[in-house]
Amino acid sequence: MTWAAWRILRTFFLVVVALTIVLIIVLIVDGVDIRSLSHSLITGRCLSGTYGSTPHLVYCHNVDTRLMRLEGFDRYLAGLSIAPVILAIILGTNLIASEVEHKTVRLAWTQSLTRSKWMSTKFTLELAMLLIIAIPLSFTYSWWFEAVAYGSRVRPTHLFFDGWLMVAIAIFALVATSLLGGVVRRPAWTFASALVIVLIFSWYVQTDINPKIVPLHTVNIGVKVTVRKGVMHVINFGQQPSNSWSVFSGYEPLAPGGGIPNKGQEISLEDDVTNCQNLPSLNANPNNQMICLSKLNLRYVAIYVADSEYWDLQLRDGILYLSVAGALLAVNFWFIRRLRV
Amino acid sequence: MEDKRPSIYFRLDSRSGVAPYRQLVDQVRHAVKLGQLRGGDQLPSVRDVVTQVTINPNTVHRAYRELEHLGIAEGRLGLGTFITHDVDSLSRESDHDVVEESLKQWIKLARRSGLDEDQMLTLLRQFLHHNEQVRS
Amino acid sequence: MSEWVLQADSLSKRFGRKWALRDCTVSIPQGKVVALVGPNGAGKSTLLRLAAGLSQPTSGTIEVLGHDPHKSNEDLLRRIGYLDQERPLYRGFRVRELFRFGADANPGWDMQAAHLYVDQLGISLNDRVNSLSGGQQAQVALTMCLAKKPELLILDEPAAALDPVAREDLLRLLMRQVSDNGSSVILSTHALSDVESICDYLVILSHSRIALCDDVDFIVESHRFLSDPTSSNSRLPDGTTIMDTRISGRGVTHLVKMDLPIVDDSWQISEPTLDEIILAYLRQGVRNGLLDHVETPVNTRVLP
Structure with missing residues (x-):
């Protein structure tokens, strides 16, 4: 039975392996390129703003242009990081939906083996195929993402699809799709609905669950204006690190505990903030705005997930995806026993 | 083979x-x-x-x-x-001969009275079945 | 070992609001080649799929070789060969690869027999399933069932849409299996000639119900045409049930099912062919369908 399951997917899998190898090579070449360019950008003192001689200026300009050109291409490469999830959905569609559609499930389920055995054989094989593709890709992508983001693992706006989370999400997608296939029974619809569900679920994990499962960091952000000898000095204080993922930035009551204000709170705070911004005394002393706000117990903060939480997030999200996948797999085994084909 | x-x-x-x-x-x-x-x-x-x-x-x-x-x-x-x-x-060839001969006679008789082949067969079948019923 | 290959007790299956099978009670003895006959949509495929364990009854029970087929029991699956109406095969496989799958998935697989069968049919082991004609695919699908060496073959229209030669080859292959292994066969068919030549047991399904279920010889013996060329309202002999009536001119011809030998000289009696009996039952099914509320079992009903 294992052989037949392999035979069904053989051609597809070999094509996927070939494409994966191409993608990995492209990622490595691109990543090395970016590394060396950003290295020369830094070591060539192009970032300092004092360019000195004309050849140096031309050199920095060249480096900058090449980096810009790569960035456009990198957007597509970053998009391709969803490849393991797509592969998982295709494999998951094949597991049940395709066989139901082509009625071959009637052939398979009337051989001398139980549905559970059939399912576990096929699932194990597809899982192995998925891992063979997803693990090297996840390593390559993690390295590449770091290169593109100049060394940071957590980025301000992106979803975390890298690290071993890439593998965990793919496994979740495989199981979810296979179960969905038994319900939907049509491969095209299974594929489409699984894609939507997996994306919605991972978006939900990212925005609603992630901030709750790791400690958040808060930083006060503000401006202090001093006037000395008739010259106004503006001092910015507080800044969110660039290698962090921003959860919230805005005004927050200085209440004990703090935390992210909900929508209702934000709206109720808005009036206070506007009042302080429109104080008539602001012209006399710009610091009055800060004073006004602090009188109302308000402060401007950035709340973020710090780079140091990277491994914690990977671990906790990974466990979350895998346990949901495990539960769905159990449901799937129960479900196919009563599936009418 | x-x-x-x-x-x-x-x-x-x-x-x-x-x-x-x-x-x-x-x-x-x-x-x-x-x-x-x-x-x-x-x-x-x-x-x-x-x-x-x-x-x-x-x-x-x-x-x-x-x-x-x-x-x-x-x-x-x-x-x-x-x-x-x-x-x-x-094989009761002799018996067969007698039966065949009398059947031939019967067919001649049937032809003369205007029965065609189908009618003869129908008649024959009917009697065969009737006998069968009586036997059972 | 059970003496019945299939036993159903008030077996019913509903899809949504439509009953595909209703209140079917039937027992099929071992060692028979059973024809399952009925119009399209009468529930033949539903019954066979239930027997193969591919779906489960809405109500009632079904037992195949003494087991509940839906329990997905490996031992039972090994003893059954099922051919689906659509003859599903992995299209990208070569015939050899299909057989490898069969050998992996069935402990009783007879590879030699499988090779012999396709060889006789002129199919090469290297042929891709895709490249085979419809008839050859049907033969390969049947070979998949036969090489399992099952005790019971459940075949859903095995010979449908085949050219005469392919059909003849396929049925002969099937009969060889019956003679070599003593397998029982339940097959659904639209071709009445198949019933006559290869089947010795007949089940007629009509409008989701069992209309007739018996030994072919007994069926022929227990039905007669009664005709009265001169009157259309003569009294019927005792112990007869009218299955079909044709009125011509002054006279009338009934197809009757008889429970006793007929001893009544006022009727002309003749023996119907199996085809005529089947057609009469199928027609009656159509009439019942038009009335569509009949609850009494068909075989005790007397039409006016």
Whole structure:
């Protein structure tokens, strides 16, 4: 039975392996390129703003242009990081939906083996195929993402699809799709609905669950204006690190505990903030705005997930995806026993 | 593949309305009468018959049993079914002659009274069935 | 070992609001070649799929070789060969690869027999399933069932849409299996000639119900045409049930099922062919369908 399951997917899998190898090579070449360019950008003192001689200026300009050109291409490469999830959905569609559609499930389920055995054989094989593709890709992508983001693992706006989370999400997608296939029974619809569900679920994990499962960091952000000898000095204080993922930035009551204000709170705070911004005394002393706000117990903060939480997030999200996948797999085994084909 | 040629080739007419086992029995009887099958000849095995014509093996068994019952064939354990040796003496040629002769007379009579072939057959069938009912 | 290959007790199956099978009670003895006959949509495929364990009854029970087929029991699956109406095969496989799958998935697989069958049919082991004709695919699908060496073959229209030669080859292959292994067969068919030549047991399904279920010989013996050329309202002999009536001119011809031998000289009696009996039952099914509320079992009903 294992052989037949392999035979069904053989051609597809070999094509996927070939494409994966191409993608990995492209990622490595691109990543090395970016590394060396950003290295020369830094070591060539192009970032300092004092360019000195004309050849140096031309050199920095060249480096900058090449980096810009790569960035456009990198957007597509970053998009391709969803490849393991797509592969998982295709494999998951094949597991049940395709066989139901082509009625071959009637052939398979009337051989001398139980549905559970059939399912576990096929699932194990597809899982192995998925891992063979997803693990090297996840390593390559993690390295590449770091290169593109100049060394940071957590980025301000992106979803975390890298690290071993890439593998965990793919496994979740495989199981979810296979179960969905038994319900939907049509491969095209299974594929489409699984894609939507997996994306919605991972978006939900990212925005609603992630901030709750790791400690958040808060930083006060503000401006202090001093006037000395008739010259106004503006001092910015507080800044969110660039290698962090921003959860919230805005005004927050200085209440004990703090935390992210909900929508209702934000709206109720808005009036206070506007009042302080429109104080008539602001012209006399710009610091009055800060004073006004602090009188109302308000402060401007950035709340973020710090780079140091990277491994914690990977671990906790990974466990979350895998346990949901495990539960769905159990449901799937129960479900196919009563599936009418 | 066996090289041996079967002693008889059966054919089935699915449109005749005659039960398949009856067709096999009739064909053997006919072949015996014509001398195509003689005493001691082996009838094709059930498997061979099934290969010759599309027929249920149970039906072939049944036909052979019927032939044994009629004394035309006999089963030899482990060997197959054979035409009985005394089949030649068994065939009641003389009786047949008498029956045939009287049937010929009857047909002449029927023709004269204006019956066509179909009508004669219908009449004959009806009487055959009627007799059957009375027997049972 | 059970003496029945299939036993159903008030077996019913509903899809949404439509009953595909209703209140079917039937027992099929071992060693028979059973024809399952009925119009399209009568529930033949539903019954066979239930027997193969591919779906489960809405109500009632079904037992195949003494087991509940839906329990997905490996031992039972090994003893059954199922051919689906659509003859599903992995299209990208070569015939050899299909057989490898069969050998992996069935402990009783007879590879030699499988090779012999396709060889006789002129199909090469290297042929891709895609490249085979419809008839050859049907033969390969049947070979998949036969090489399992099952005790019971459940075949859903095995010979449908085949050319005459392919059909003949396929049925002969099937009969060889019956003679070699003593397998029982339940097959659904639209071709009445198949019933006559290869089947010895008949089940007629009509409008989701069992209309007739018996030994073919017994069926022929227990039905007669009764005709009265001069009157259309003569009294029927005792112990007869009218299955079909045709009125011509002054006279009338009934197809009757008889429970006793008929001893009544006022009727002309003739023996119907199996085809005529089947057609009469199928027609009656159509009429019942038009009335569409009949609850009484068909075989005790007397039409006016």
